[in-house]
Amino acid sequence: MSPPLPISLREAKERGWDELDIVFISGDAYIDHPSFGVPLLARLLESQGFRVGIIPQPDWRSAEPFRALGRPRLFFAVAGGAMDSMVAHYTPLKKIRRDDAYTPGNRHGSRPNRAVIVYTSCCRAAYKEVPVVIGGIEASLRRFAQYDYWDDAVRRSILLDAKADLLIYGMGEHPLTELARRLRKGEPFGEIRDIRGTAYISRTMPDGVELPSYEEVAADKQKYAQAFKLMDGEQNPHCGKTVIQRHGERFLVCNPPSLPLSTTELDGLYLLPFTKGPHPSYSEPIPAWEQIRCSITTHRGCFGGCAFCAITHHQGKFIQSRSQGSILEELRQLVPHPWFKGSVSDLGGPTANMYGLACGNQAAGEQCRRGSCLHPSPCRNLVTSGKKGGALLVAARSLPGIKHLTVTSGVRYDLLEKQPEYSRELLAHHVGGLLKVAPEHVVDKVTAVMRKPGGESFKRFIDFFRQENVRLGKRQGLVPYFISGHPGCTLNDMVELALFLKRNGLRVEQVQDFTPTPGSLATCIYHTGRDPLTGRELYVPRGEKEKNLQKSLLLLHLPEKRRLIMEALRACGREDAVGELLGGKASPYSKTSF
Numbered sequence: 001m002s003p004p005l006p007i008s009l010r011e012a013k014e015r016g017w018d019e020l021d022i023v024f025i026s027g028d029a030y031i032d033h034p035s036f037g038v039p040l041l042a043r044l045l046e047s048q049g050f051r052v053g054i055i056p057q058p059d060w061r062s063a064e065p066f067r068a069l070g071r072p073r074l075f076f077a078v079a080g081g082a083m084d085s086m087v088a089h090y091t092p093l094k095k096i097r098r099d100d101a102y103t104p105g106n107r108h109g110s111r112p113n114r115a116v117i118v119y120t121s122c123c124r125a126a127y128k129e130v131p132v133v134i135g136g137i138e139a140s141l142r143r144f145a146q147y148d149y150w151d152d153a154v155r156r157s158i159l160l161d162a163k164a165d166l167l168i169y170g171m172g173e174h175p176l177t178e179l180a181r182r183l184r185k186g187e188p189f190g191e192i193r194d195i196r197g198t199a200y201i202s203r204t205m206p207d208g209v210e211l212p213s214y215e216e217v218a219a220d221k222q223k224y225a226q227a228f229k230l231m232d233g234e235q236n237p238h239c240g241k242t243v244i245q246r247h248g249e250r251f252l253v254c255n256p257p258s259l260p261l262s263t264t265e266l267d268g269l270y271l272l273p274f275t276k277g278p279h280p281s282y283s284e285p286i287p288a289w290e291q292i293r294c295s296i297t298t299h300r301g302c303f304g305g306c307a308f309c310a311i312t313h314h315q316g317k318f319i320q321s322r323s324q325g326s327i328l329e330e331l332r333q334l335v336p337h338p339w340f341k342g343s344v345s346d347l348g349g350p351t352a353n354m355y356g357l358a359c360g361n362q363a364a365g366e367q368c369r370r371g372s373c374l375h376p377s378p379c380r381n382l383v384t385s386g387k388k389g390g391a392l393l394v395a396a397r398s399l400p401g402i403k404h405l406t407v408t409s410g411v412r413y414d415l416l417e418k419q420p421e422y423s424r425e426l427l428a429h430h431v432g433g434l435l436k437v438a439p440e441h442v443v444d445k446v447t448a449v450m451r452k453p454g455g456e457s458f459k460r461f462i463d464f465f466r467q468e469n470v471r472l473g474k475r476q477g478l479v480p481y482f483i484s485g486h487p488g489c490t491l492n493d494m495v496e497l498a499l500f501l502k503r504n505g506l507r508v509e510q511v512q513d514f515t516p517t518p519g520s521l522a523t524c525i526y527h528t529g530r531d532p533l534t535g536r537e538l539y540v541p542r543g544e545k546e547k548n549l550q551k552s553l554l555l556l557h558l559p560e561k562r563r564l565i566m567e568a569l570r571a572c573g574r575e576d577a578v579g580e581l582l583g584g585k586a587s588p589y590s591k592t593s594f
Helices: 009-014 037-047 085-089 115-126 136-140 158-162 173-184 214-219 221-232 263-270 287-292 311-315 324-334 387-397 420-429 444-450 455-472 491-503 521-528 544-552 559-571 575-582
Strands: 022-026 052-056 075-079 132-135 146-148 153-155 166-168 198-202 209-211 243-247 250-254 295-297 346-348 434-440 477-484
Touching: 022 037, 022 115, 037 052, 037 075, 037 136, 037 173, 037 263, 075 115, 075 136, 075 173, 115 132, 115 136, 115 158, 132 136, 132 158, 132 173, 136 158, 136 166, 136 311, 146 521, 153 214, 158 198, 158 250, 166 173, 209 221, 214 221, 214 243, 221 243, 221 521, 263 324, 295 324, 324 387, 346 387, 387 420, 420 455, 434 444, 434 455, 444 521, 455 477, 477 544, 491 544, 491 559, 491 575, 544 559, 559 575
Parallel strands: 022 052, 022 075, 075 132, 132 166, 209 243, 295 346, 434 477
Antiparallel strands: 146 153, 166 198, 198 250, 243 250
């Protein structure tokens, strides 16, 4: 470990630094842990000899807080935080949230709406001549003209709205370090236009794939769908082309994605000298750190390509796995921390059982333009063996000082069918009483839109899970996650899902009401009413009333939801299900229309 990176000039001078090369602005509190993007990138730059500091959650009401570390010699690096600031601030019904897990004391209001835009403006006010680079998930997924759920309109590229000099999309290690090294050598900022994983604004149009313009996609939903399809086809870093979108007289130029990190590069990242804790200036607990402080990231990327999820568009579909040795070393380093009591809360990634998986045909994979390796059926080139993942779990739980080790990242149960080594080890030793799975729905026409396996696959897994528990002599439960109000899902589909839960003895404690977040396929469908990849028109639930009725059907065990459930059943003509769902007869509520 080394001391935390400076957040003030006093701390910078304690390191002997009179001037910093790069100053990060973050919408999150500073937690020096590799699970958080800004500290990870800042530590990486530090390891390459750059003088780096972080200004976490600055007060945006004046420029003064943005001068806390002085004028950076190379550039400001601005990120809104681990979540898009609008998602962090508002519920799916656009009501203000009252908490923020990435802020000390779990307080709401420590970052502005549209944080990247606001922070960039403040950087300009603080030091007008210093270049500003924007990145993180908020910038990454808003780099093209995008539908914004909170404005209910198509917004310009965030690069134009923020008036930044450069945008880094994706995970950022390669483009950020290349940019910093070239600037250190004296290359002018304005001439650096060829780095993979970056986007910039140009007065001239280079060669590449041209999307319909901002003006076209803002006015015409079919053009918006066409733009999404073209953009989606260029996500493979090995064969993707430069993508261009006109905005008035200027052009957004998005270079091809950055290449995936090698195992060696990923190992090096996670073994940088993090303190693993919040900056010592904080006196209140930070819920996000409490949740992940005893967790270990094993890999990044996801080839599931779920329609509602933007991980594939941000981290990529190629799985980048750490070596077993690197993971075990990080576990050993965790043991001496005074707050570690022997229990590892998670060993996983975006999908825990994708560790060690890859395309078995490298040449084909480098030309592949599929958005999902699992939908509509698993690719024949996909290596699905769980041997590496199973071996990692065995080795990790055998380390001295590790008393308990659970996997709380979600798992793909359709992959577990093909991973006997991983599934046996997981269920025997690494489920902390409850296993998280995310079927999201069980009606096949809905799961087809979601790019998820259907109800039969989930039923097979439920039976397997229960049989294994009997064999092991364990009492373990399933925590299934479902989404209500997803494009393609009707009230009747939610009734079928509720019946499935009832018949299989499952109970849902939390329901995710679909939120159209930037960059996802499902958001495109929500806005346009059609699947951009097939052109097929789809039903889209809209309005608070229908959203509440859909959600209520998954909470049928709660007495306070009974009236809404009755209303939902009558609204879709499914009074026949009243007895099975509620154990009673239909009440004469008036039929609801949408």
